[in-house]
Amino acid sequence: MLRSFLEPGQFVRHPAHPEWGRGQVQSAVANRVTVNFEHQGKVLIDAAIVTLSPID
Secondary structure (H helix, E strand, C coil): CCCCCCCCCCEEECCCCHHHCCEEEEEEECCEEEEEECCCEEEEEECCCCCCEECC
């Protein structure tokens, strides 16, 4: 099982969907990351497939 390096509250972008805007991590359990994006809403991401880009 993979462990996500993302933490709740962290801001990210989806590399394949820049139009979704900035997203805030809501939860990260193993490889399941729930992110609330500005223009897409809440999305469940499989971190084993998609590498989200953290925003500093």
